[in-house]
Amino acid sequence: MVSVASALAEWPDRIKKLFVQDSYNSEGIFAINLYVKGRPQVITVDDQLPFTTSQPLFAKRSGDGAWWLTLLEKAYAKVNVNYEIIGYGWMSESARILTGAPSYRYTSRSFSTSTLFQKLKDAD
Numbered sequence: 050m051v052s053v054a055s056a057l058a059e060w061p062d063r064i065k066k067l068f069v070q071d072s073y074n075s076e077g078i079f080a081i082n083l084y085v086k087g088r089p090q091v092i093t094v095d096d097q098l099p100f101t102t103s104q105p106l107f108a109k110r111s112g113d114g115a116w117w118l119t120l121l122e123k124a125y126a127k128v129n130v131n132y133e134i135i136g137y138g139w140m141s142e143s144a145r146i147l148t149g150a151p152s153y154r155y156t157s158r159s160f161s162t163s164t165l166f167q168k169l170k171d172a173d
Contacts, residue, residue, distance in 0.1 A: 050121075052143075069091060077097070128146060
């Protein structure tokens with residue numbers, strides 16, 4: 050999920066559209082637009098994150114101090130039941146949940162080097 054979110058962050062507006070509100074509220078509740086089984090759903094999470102003694106246990110805040118990735122990861126974990134389950138997911142599934150767009154999983158052994166490179170260029 051983190052790699053898909055990082056790819057989406059190349060266009061900051063795509064990340065902003067995932068969040069219903071654009072500021073922290075006093076209740077610490079966040080509403081996040083995701084796609085569950087292909088259907089748009091608003092997933093709510095609170096600001097209580099799993100921490101070690103000094104930092105979040107999983108995704109960390111960004112270099113500029115933003116917490117969007119940790120909150121997005123929490124919502125993604127909620128869709129998938131818990132954090133443990135998302136540790137072994139497929140990026141194509143993450144892409145579908147975060148964007149609603151169709152995504153596919155390829156194995157690189159299935160293609161020649163030139164065909165694989167062309168598929169990557171076409172997808173980008």
